[in-house]
Amino acid sequence: MLNINTQVSGNLKKFRKELGWSQHYIATEMGMSQNNYSRIENGKSKITLDQLDQISKVMDIELGKILGQR
Template identity: 35%
Template sequence: MSQNDIGRIANYIRQLRESKNYSQEYMAAKMKMSQNSYSKIELNYSKLTVDRLIQIARLLDTDAGTLIAACGYEEDCAA
């Protein structure tokens, strides 16, 4: 998975967060991290680990597969 793919996932995370009217501060607090650190995930400046991806997905009432599919890996997610 390329950095561009991760960037698309990060962008989709931001879109989902905003659609739920969640602030970065809210997400960061739930994830026990600073708002600045959370912001870096959405901006693709910080490494998005699998653990963080799962944590974000749960907070956004979705699953990691859905977030990954947002970057064009639908076939892999269906397997």
């Protein structure tokens, strides 16, 4: 069973690629460095609820989908 951080980071990468966006683009929209966003997306840094909410708004994807809910 995947932990929530692993599941979320995998979903972030999947949705970003589906949108055809770069990590740099999302990081810029969020006001963070590409390196910090990369660490979130690769599961090397825990994501905060505020960051998760902000990413869902930038990607225009429901928070539940990022969390892996159907």
